[in-house]
Amino acid sequence: MKEVSALNKYIHALITVLLISSTAGLHYMSQEEVQRPQANESLPTFEGIQINQENKTVDLESMTLRQKTAFTVVSFNYEKEINKNKIVGGMHLRSAGSKREFKERIENNTEGRPIPPLISADLEGCIEPTSSFRDFKSFKQVNNSQQAYEIGKTQGEFLSDIGVDINFSPVVDLNDSIWGCRTFEGNYSEVSEKACSYIKGLDEKGIKSTAKHYPGKTLTGKDPHEEMKHVEIREKDLAAFHSAMNCSVDAVMPSHQISTGKIDTQGAPADVSNVTRNHIRENGFEGLIVSDAISMGGITHYYKKDRNRYIDLFQTNDLILNLVGGVNDTARMITTIEKAVENGNLEQRFVDDSARRVLNARGWNVKVREGNETKIYEAY
């Protein structure tokens, strides 16, 4: 039996150490760089925020980064009631069986909070959350601007009555070959006119509107759920969005599609593209930019890491629709954004700007310090 030479032993030991360290290293690198929810982690409280309830003014400087971030995330109405001291940024309504049920659900989540959440709904006249007890005329059935105005008023009245702040409607894509009921009929000029009238109808009842899904062509084509969807945008696809912005629409929702042509998102989904944000803002739009639901494959397939998806979403949008996962998932997202700002991966101005816009949309004046000056951004 031959003795193992010292050199052989050394080589084996070296290979072993290398393999163990590289395996461990690769395992670490493949982990999501997203903060895992800790047992004691949850939504931030209102503690320390300077709120003047009399003139409905809130001081942005008195908020922590975590508090500001919390105001920009919308989740489904939570199954369990959240402590009234916690910040719930926004709440999106699931379907309910009656008007009363809607009202109770909203009241349970808004009453008692110093700043109530922004309440949103998808009432488009098609596939609506009220379908088990009330139908509204679909956009496809709207023949002219007067009818669009009337349906806007009717929906606005209902939403206002139950306590909704913002409706993620109208869809101003020019065609809907998927659902067959979510867009107005006609050419881009007719769609623009009807959309403006509808927005006016909602506005008269105090309900904010959302033109979606920017820059268009979202409700056409094949199923993109396993891959990214690419569309070519023409001038006329954008016309209804520009028209809606001129008609004082309150929000614009970008899509998860990668677009070329008039809006070239440079290979990224529209709702994580700086091109999108810049284009919308360059058109003078100062309202909210609202993401589509961020768990859809159209965007999740684009990212390997949730952290990068969250960062890019916060760079493009003011309001983030995180419609899955409940409180823990929202808390995890907030922590991830907090860390990204602290580590220099996301500029804080994006969070500040979004929080200010969301609070304005929620009906609060926001006090902001800009250099040596203090400025009040008024609610709308």
Next chain:
Amino acid sequence: MEIKRTLKIINSFLLVAFVLSVSNFLQINPEITGNFYKDNEEASCTFKNGDFSNEVPVDRCCLQASQKQSCNKNNDRKVCGTETQNLSLNQKAVNYCNERGFSLE
């Protein structure tokens, strides 16, 4: 000799672990990892609205279906909505929605 043999065996195991870790990192899921199974069924979601019926993108279907008040089991499909307006998903589409976090109650 025994030590050399033992080290060889350990190194072989480590090598396999290393290859699997690299393939996992590069998101290559070969059959031997157990992640692969043959399934020819496509995820499917059908939207019905009165007389209108259409196959709709599963992603959008998940979002719309999760907003519905309730879903019922109907044969091998899950139907969300009312009798006149609903979304009907096969099991693969239901799994896809659940994987994405959209709960279909």
